[in-house]
Amino acid sequence: MEKEEIFYELMETLFETSRSISTYESIPRKYGTEDELYMIEAHTLNLIGDKIKTNTTEIAEITHRTKSAVSQMMDKLIKKELAFKYRNPDNYRELTIELTPKGQLVYEYHKKLDKEEFGNYLKDLERFTIEDFQKIITLLNLINERTKSTLHEKA
Structure with a gap:
């Protein structure tokens, strides 16, 4: 070929x-609480949990979403009592976002779930070397960069 x-x-x-x-x-799922969450919500909670404190601008940049879309997501997470926001004392115009204790439970549950799932994938991928994975990462990064470039050209 x-x-x-x-x-x-x-x-x-x-x-x-x-x-x-x-x-x-x-498909909505439960991540250690009674709340059904879509994966994008769980991943948003992961971003907040990883950062400890963040804001909508930072999340929008990381996820390549608009600040408006992130704000809507945050409103859903706040309504579910998984996150909260407050004015940054150093910059009154900025809202800081953190996890609630319930959001922290989801964060920890999801991290544990990812570790288990990724471990299962790794068992299926034992024949691949670290170098194989590194080549795939390089390839996918190049494809992602080209795709993003094309998106910016069309915008």
Whole structure:
């Protein structure tokens, strides 16, 4: 098979992976509390938990979403009592976001779940080396950069 054919197969596989992940993310789940959360909500809580304190601008930059979309997400998380926001005492215009104790439970539960799931993946991928993973990361980063560049050109 030629390099071009293999690359097309790779891209089709990436598109299929993207569709599978999108479907998986659309199913609400419980993460250690009675609240049903979509994966994007759990991942947003992870970002907040990893940062300890953050704001909508920072989350928007990390997730490549608009500040408005992040604000709407934060309102949902606040309503579910998973996060709270308050005025930054050093910059009154900025709202700081933190996890509530309930949000911290979700954060810790989700981190543990990820570790278990990733461990299961690793068992299935034992034949691949660290160098293989590094090459895949490099490849995907290049594809992501090109995709982002194309998005910016279209905007």
